[in-house]
Amino acid sequence: EVQLVESGGGLVQPGRSLRLSCAASGFTFDDYAMHWVRQAPGKGLEWVSGISLNSGIIGYADSVKGRFIISRDNAKNSLYLQMNSLRPEDTAFYYCAKESQRLVSFQFDPWGQGTLVTVSS
Amino acid sequence: QSVLTQPPSVSAAPGQKVTISCSGSSSNIGNNYISWYQQLPGTAPKLLIYENNHRPSGIPDRISGSKSGTSGTLGITGLQTGDEADYYCATWDNRLSAVVFGGGTKLTVL
Numbered sequence: 569e570v571q572l573v574e575s576g577g578g579l580v581q582p583g584r585s586l587r588l589s590c591a592a593s594g595f596t597f598d599d600y601a602m603h604w605v606r607q608a609p610g611k612g613l614e615w616v617s618g619i620s621l622n623s624g625i626i627g628y629a630d631s632v633k634g635r636f637i638i639s640r641d642n643a644k645n646s647l648y649l650q651m652n653s654l655r656p657e658d659t660a661f662y663y664c665a666k667e668s669q670r671l672v673s674f675q676f677d678p679w680g681q682g683t684l685v686t687v688s689s
Numbered sequence: 690q691s692v693l694t695q696p697p698s699v700s701a702a703p704g705q706k707v708t709i710s711c712s713g714s715s716s717n718i719g720n721n722y723i724s725w726y727q728q729l730p731g732t733a734p735k736l737l738i739y740e741n742n743h744r745p746s747g748i749p750d751r752i753s754g755s756k757s758g759t760s761g762t763l764g765i766t767g768l769q770t771g772d773e774a775d776y777y778c779a780t781w782d783n784r785l786s787a788v789v790f791g792g793g794t795k796l797t798v799l
Contacts, residue, residue, distance in 0.1 A: 603788070605734075612691065613726070613734065613777050615788035629787050668724075668739050674781045674788045675724040677736035677745060 570594040570678055572664045577683030580654055590647040590664030590680055598622070598642035601667040603676060604649050606660035616662070617649065620672065632658075654687045661685075692717060693778055693791035700797040705768050709794045711761040711778030717789055721781045723761040725754055728775045728793075737776075738763060768798050 576588040590602070604616040617628045617638040626638055637650040647664055661684050665676035694712040701707040711723060725738040736745055738754035741761065753764040761778055778791040 605788075612793045613779070613790040615779075615790065618788070627786060630785075663733055668736060668745070673722060673740070674779070675722065675736065675739040676726075676734075676779075677739070679733040679735070681733055 570666065572666060572678060572680035574662065574664050574680045574683040577662065577685045579686045579688065581689050582655060582687055584654055585650070585652045586654060586685060588649040588651065588662055588664075588683060588685070590649075592645045592647065592664075592666070595666070597640075597645040599670050601625075601672045602640060602647045603665045603667070603674075604638060604647075605663045605665055605676065605679070606658075607663070607682075608657075608660045611660075614660075618674070619647070651685070654685075656687050659685060659687050691792040692782060692785070692789040693780070695776075695778060695791035695794045697792070698795045698797065700799055701768055702799050703768055703770065706764065706766040707768060707796060708765075709763040709776050709778075709796070711763070711791050713759050713761075713780065713789075715759060716784040717759075717780045717782040718756065718761055719759040720783060723754065723756050724779050725761075725763045726777045726779065728777065730774070734777065765796075770798050772796060773798050 573591045603618040635653045639648045661682040663682045664680040668675040668677035722740045726734040728734045741756040742754045751766045775793045782789045
């Protein structure tokens with residue numbers, strides 16, 4: 569069974585940093601691109617970032633470009649999101665999501681259960 | 690304001706059919722696949738439709754998807770109370786170089 573388990577969320581002050589992790593199991597991790605998607609409480613979904621299977625291609629939403637860094641460690645079957653210069657508007661549930669197919673198509677299946685990041689003083 | 694436009698809410702009675710629209714432009718839906726996601730209350734989103742009209746294994750055939758030009762439609766027949774959820778469309782946007790989502794549609798089964 570494919571499983572994605574996020575961790576690292578919590579309460580952080582504006583301007584500080586936080587690193588999220590996503591532990592993957594049940595599939596060949598280095599065969600798939602991976603993504604982070606977030607959802608502010610009570611709001612819709614927003615794609616944050618994606619990374620190709622060998623980290624050669626990386627993309628970010630304009631809202632996080634220059635502040636967030638996505639990375640992966642294929643040896644550890646893990647995906648990461650380093651979040652710097654955090655702002656209150658970054659408060660959201662952060663979901664790790666796997667590409668549905670080996671060919672990148674920006675379609676996500678499955679998603680992790682999410683980890684909540686709260687940016688507040 | 691979302692790049693993809695969905696109705697905020699739809700409703701129908703149990704057993705009936707409902708459709709949810711997703712409107713975009715040539716930079717997104719017009720030239721890329723649409724996917725649809727269901728988010729039950731308090732849970733993570735789940736893929737319902739990929740590549741405009743394909744269902745992942747385990748998704749029943751009363752769920753369907755279609756695309757025409759710069760719009761897509763999700764259809765659900767034989768509505769059940771368990772279908773009450775938020776539904777999102779998504780696609781790649783060539784101009785933004787980003788995945789874009791619709792604002793979401795809340796389905797109520799009366």
